Amino acid sequence: MSKHGFFHRLDASAILTVIGILLLFSTAVIITLILPRHIDPTWTQPTNAYQVQMYTVADPNMYISSASGKDRQLVYHLKADFSLLAFQETDFFRIVAPDDLDKYITHQGDPKLKLTSQLLMLRVPEDADMKSKADKVRSELDEKWEAEHRDSEKEKVIKPDYSILELYAVKGNEAFSVGSTDGIIENWVDKDFVILDETPKQEYHRDPGVIYISNPIEYRILRYTQNRKENWRYDPTGKKIANLEELKSHSLGFLSRHDLIRMGEHIYAIEGCWYCHSDQTRTMVQDVVLNGSDSYPAPPSSPNEYIYDTITFLSTRRIGPDISRVGIKRPSRDWHRSHFWSPKTESVGSIMPSFRHFFDDDPRGTEKSMSLPNVRFEAIFQYLMTKGTRITPPTQAWWLGKDPVRTIDIIEGRKTPP
16 A cells, blocks of 8 residues: 555545544534524523513612621612603502692503603602692591491490591602512503603613512611611601612612622632532423423523523533522522521421521620621522522513423423424
């Protein structure tokens, strides 16, 4: 065999190998990056407006107290021409307002929820005119209730204590209101609503559904000294927050939910949680049923669930439960508090170590069995609560979103996993 013939065949083999590698690489790129966008664009993009608004509108403007030893405080950062606000009456709650602001109130019986980005808030009536209006409304409500419950003494029915607040315009372009949700989901409306602004102020105001803040009341604090230390607490009669810098200052220690989620992701990484806990619901029956139910199995994880993550933790082993739906399965803050303090109290037989550095000693001495959660706990809790909670709006069951692999068909044997 001539050297020329050997090297000629060797060169041809190398060229074919390189071509084969390029073909395999190109096929992988087409299948994983290009085809999904053409088959179903939502598979690699945000599922809906709610998912986008949670991460880009709600999270950066929801602030949570992080100072150790404080009861958790939730505060909305309201911005003129940005935040959507609703002022809605209920059976036992009424709103009085100057004539020019009455149009922003959703009275009982109104067919649509009224929203506005004008900076308005609620407070206890202050001036004589508003106090007079409130007294008149209260009197009318009392008379109506008494007419409907003439035998209330026999029935032992107690007359309700009606709450009546005044709607007023806020001076300036920003304000801070008491958070009214649990810090995991937000108020959402996608039908029977109207935004009263003359023109949409923000792009998300054009979406078919919007996140809004209901009946905002100003967040105020009272500063005091205890044991020679400066302290503070929420007090509706206290001092208003001057600006965002004060809310985020060292003395108050508020962090946005966006920042806490990012911090929680970092803690999840450095604590090694990803080694034992996966973050992916597979097509296997034990995954989709465990994370859903027999009737409505959870859809397998799809790329759009990770689009806002900076790190994707697929895990190395499944020693602990999968966390991809933990925000749905375990939404209780108290459960996670107890679990991180002593895992076996919530999960019998758990080999997970305790994370007591997520807690600080209670300076008041009121906590006997457990210390107070610190900012590390709040961060990882907020991070975990993003898992499974933002696939679909709260008006839909979370597992009824996109399910391209037809999970039920796989479980019932009508289709094989991809």
